[in-house]
Amino acid sequence: MSPKIKDINRRLGELATEWKSFDLRQYSDNRHVFRRETISFVHSSDVIGRDEDKENIISMLMKPSEDQNVPVIPIVGLGGLGKTTLAQLAFNDDRVTSLFPLKIWICVSDEFDLSRLLKLIIQSVNKGERCDDSTLDALQARLRSLLNDKKFLLVLDDVWNENKAKWVELRNLLRPTDGFSPSKIIVTTRSLNVAPIMSSIPPYILKGLPLEDCLTLFTKWAFNDGDERHYPNLIRIGEEIVKKCKGVPLAVRTLGSLLF
Structure with missing residues (x-):
């Protein structure tokens, strides 16, 4: 596994932990950190x-x-x-x-x-x-x-x-x-x-984006226009990453930019 993919997986874990706290509930005073x-x-x-x-x-x-x-x-x-x-x-x-x-x-x-x-x-x-x-x-x-x-x-x-x-x-x-x-x-x-x-x-x-829109967003941030066709392996990896983002555009965009 390449260092970049390892970095993406690590960042994905960090983001998953962060977004667990961003639920629709009452928040404590430390919420202003965000x-x-x-x-x-x-x-x-x-x-x-x-x-x-x-x-x-x-x-x-x-x-x-x-x-x-x-x-x-x-x-x-x-x-x-x-x-x-x-x-x-x-x-x-x-x-x-x-x-x-x-x-x-x-x-x-x-x-x-x-x-x-x-x-x-x-x-x-x-x-x-x-x-x-x-x-x-x-x-x-x-x-x-x-x-x-x-x-x-x-x-x-x-x-x-x-x-x-x-x-x-x-x-x-x-x-x-x-x-x-x-x-x-x-x-x-x-x-x-x-x-x-x-x-x-x-x-x-407001609900999460459908998977198809998430894939479009990911491609937009992960590649220069049209470059994605040259990297089919990265596209497949990107699809797996996007599925874990649960429709959250910020997660998709952040991880897509890491891939780029």
Whole structure:
């Protein structure tokens, strides 16, 4: 067995151990070890196998609201499944951009702190605004002023908050003063406990990719375009590796890049 294949098998074992902890359950405080900053941009051509999920989320975004509170769409799934990627795909779709004149992307990850979130939202809406020294009361007033009569899409990525009181504080600042809210919120989370706290609708449970899509993704990351036909033995090894990835795109991509 070549050193590279041995390295892949070793890394596969490490990843399998890591992903055992990324289950849909309640997490301890050390969960923040896995946090990472995210952005709204995505190369859609790099994403494989999420077209149907994207259309489902967009359909939910386009559904008229019948609630004064801003409707929340929770996307729930294991770490590495592509929750953030799915939110990015919907966020950047032309139909969504036409529907929501104002789009805001916030990577939450850390503690669900109201003051911090208000600052991030304000700075996203009004680029360059400095509000470091603002009081919580001033931040609340400023947010209400900026969002007044605005139709917006807010993405709260990588949420861990299971304290409903904290969410209600933010929710009340986001809803309109009267009438149904035309805006929407997408929340991504690994925890099933978060979804019912933030939304009254069932969560969108993101599932693993089918084997065929995983093989396509693996080939994309393991070889230069067209080179895979020169390495039939590596393709067979890749198929066995992909089966062990359980449909998790991050695992497939990571191991594919090791092979390359």
